[in-house]
Amino acid sequence: MNSKHIACAIVAVVIALLVQFTLWFQNSRSAMQRQAETAQFAETAAADQLARERVQLAELRRQSTDLIGFLKTWQPYFESIDNAQSAEVNYTMRVKEANLVNLAQRFELGTVKNNPSIPTAMRTYLTFEDDYPRLMNWLGDLEVKMPTLRISSVRLSKGTRPIDLRAEIILEHPLLKK
């Protein structure tokens, strides 16, 4: 083997390297193209999921329009008195303002069944003995001014005097979960 043969061999190696490099480059390109395709599939899948989520959200919005409107109307009433102390003060003031003969008054914090948003309610136990119109007017006025109020129990019976009415009332004021 002379120097020309060696030169030929080197050139052949260079050619092989060039071919190898070109093939490597082609493989890199193909791999990248596959990655791009995978990324495109992922994007399409994500876009489909987003479209489904949007449809579900729009449907939920459509179905709950009335309910959300109802919530917007009523929530301020529930939030106006949202703790036990405020509720106690509020009812004490209302009883005092009414100037009714109040025989007993007691407050108690109770749990509300099957209502996670209103887990507790302030229960007010009231016993009055006063004349019928005053008591009924006060009770009616209270129910109008405190629309979230729930009268959970009321007992009317004859009072000590003939004109008097004895009323034992249990009021429940809802306390929204914060």
Added chain:
Amino acid sequence: MQIASKQIDDFKTERKDITPPLPVILRLVPLLLYCSIIIAVVLGAIFFLQLQLAIKKREGHRIETENIAIETQKTQSERAALEAEIKKATDIEAWVAGSRPIQPLLVEIARSMGARSSLIDLRIERDPDAPAQLKLAMKIGTDTTKQLDTTLDRITSQDYRTFSPQQNLGRGELDYRATLVSRQQRTPDVVPETPAP
């Protein structure tokens, strides 16, 4: 096959050839080198452009996927918040439905008493499990059941239906017990009579 030695390099220097010339077939090697270089450059350029395009495309899809994922998460959060609102609204509606004013009912029952009757005792309690239902228990001072019919008519006028009635008449007193269920439940379009605080 003759290949011109002036045009194709045969790795010879200007010096006097001291080695024998390459066989003719091996003279193709330089030609192959030139072709390889040209093809490698052309293909390399094409592959490079395609690679760059693929990288750009992949990155574009990846960024877009990330944006979509953020948007999806935002939509899911909105849906979760809306579901929480709906749950809250349902709970509030349940409370409101079980808080229908009962003072008008009390007044109607009291007003229904005739001249020869009197209301001795009246008790109305909400069912803790179904607050919209009222348990009515009343004791009327009367000798006949006619007064009861009048009172029940007045209760019906308040949009209540009576269930499971029980009555007992004796010694001039009539005991009556029943469950009252409102015909008109509060619906979402019902608004409070007083303005919002």
